[in-house]
Amino acid sequence: MDVWRTPEDIPADLGQSVVTVGVFDGVHRGHHAVLAETVRHARTRGLTSVALTFDPHPATVHNPDRPVKLVATLDDRIDRLAAAGIDAVFVQHYTLEYAQASAESFVRNQLVDQLHASLVVVGEDARFGKDNAGDGALLTELGHALGFDVILLNDLGEPAGRRWSSTWVRELLAVGNVEKAAEVLGRPHRLRGKVVHGFQRGRELGFPTANLKGEELGEIPADGVYAGWLVRDVPMTNAAEYLPAAISVGSNPQFDGVERTVEAHVLGRADLNLYGEDVAVDFIRRLRPMVSFESVDGLLCQMDEDLRNTALALGVPTAGRVDPAEVTAI
Known part of the structure; x- marks a missing residue:
């Protein structure tokens, strides 16, 4: 799997890609469902599957007095994205300046112009752009305007139960419930x-x-x-x-x-x-x-x-x- 950390790392001959976006902290079972869909569509279309992730954690950048302790290190995150079958990971250095991009600018400049997305796969609760103004409806609208498809996956979690999330994992670890945390993560x-x-x-x-x-x-x-x-x-x-x-x-x-x-x-x-x-x-x-x-x-x-x-x-x-x-x- 390729790891890109700057735009210059992206191959000039990348061609079109299938892109998913997220912090992916811990790469839990909900993430795996999104990643599996990304990989499946990329292989069906004969395209490169790309995961766009962020480091440091955006919440830490916006609230430095309350830093988020990561469920997994960045290196482990990258290893697990590779194990999920992703072809390339772009590790976007997250800064307050980067966070000022509007939702439309983020989609146009990064997903389309930089990563050449022909399909974007995200969870239905995905938010993006300045002040998290962008959502699934806007992403779909921009896809129609800019020429890419969008797949929004339904909320992923236990049947009739709580949504899988990194926040839930942190709550479980805080009380020592590593067995339940492993259920959410899909591994210890x-x-x-x-x-x-x-x-x-x-x-x-x-x-x-x-x-x-x-x-x-x-x-x-x-x-x-x-x-x-x-x-x-x-x-x-x-x-x-x-x-x-x-x-x-x-x-x-x-x-x-x-x-x-x-x-x-x-x-x-x-x-x-x-x-x-x-x-x-x-x-x-x-x-x-x-x-x-x-x-x-x-x-x-x-x-x-x-x-x-x-x-x-x-x-x-x-x-x-x-x-x-x-x-x-x-």
């Missing part, structure tokens, strides 16, 4: 980041962890302990390795921590050296809230139970604590 919620050094308390207790932290992680689920997978790329291949992990989210109240982190302990592994490596963490099930215990022994008993429950949730063999002396990470 994922965080991606670089493994950094922590206080190494887990290593001393027999639970070495890969630590992720920072705003760039995106939408972190509510504090608690989760069962999930640590996912790492296999060098020199396009494959990924999924390692069963007990995942702790929070500030570590047992040791009076203040910084919120994501710590993943891979079951039974003392031989992993992940520092500096970019990894992903997939959340499968919330096991319990984050609490403080009266003693370290009480914490250890609960962590042993967390390991057993993680193995049960993931359908993998149970593993106990590792020997701190065998941990190879430095």
Whole structure:
């Protein structure tokens, strides 16, 4: 899949295309329905399918004091658009100046002149242009005037239920309901980041962890302990390795921590050296809230139970604590 970040990146011989437009944060099931329709029509017509997306998130640009935490990183978004079958993605750098374009100007200058749209596929609630003045009716009207077709898909969501949306995913993650979030997304919620050094308390207790932290992680689920997978790329291949992990989210109240982190302990592994490596963490099930215990022994008993429950949730063999002396990470 091609990724274009400036108009100069667009091939001169692009020809006509089928275009869909959206932030596509998380690329949830509603997005997938729109993308599938875009790809289907592009292939039927023998044209290029193009997804126009925006970075940073428009809501963050318009309200910088209340930035939106993304459900997925831009790189993951691009990967998922590729997996959906899209031929090319235009990542439009979103600014307040860009947002001043009228709805008609956006359609004429970007969709038609720049991306050569012969068909535009969007959800029926799509809005565009300055102050979101453009809607499906205007898009259809402009299509008749400028020579492109329009498909407006009906609101997409659960039967007789709520519409699938990134907002819904954020609400579910805020209360730790990663299982329902996975239903909306169509896959487990994922965080991606670089493994950094922590206080190494887990290593001393027999639970070495890969630590992720920072705003760039995106939408972190509510504090608690989760069962999930640590996912790492296999060098020199396009494959990924999924390692069963007990995942702790929070500030570590047992040791009076203040910084919120994501710590993943891979079951039974003392031989992993992940520092500096970019990894992903997939959340499968919330096991319990984050609490403080009266003693370290009480914490250890609960962590042993967390390991057993993680193995049960993931359908993998149970593993106990590792020997701190065998941990190879430095």
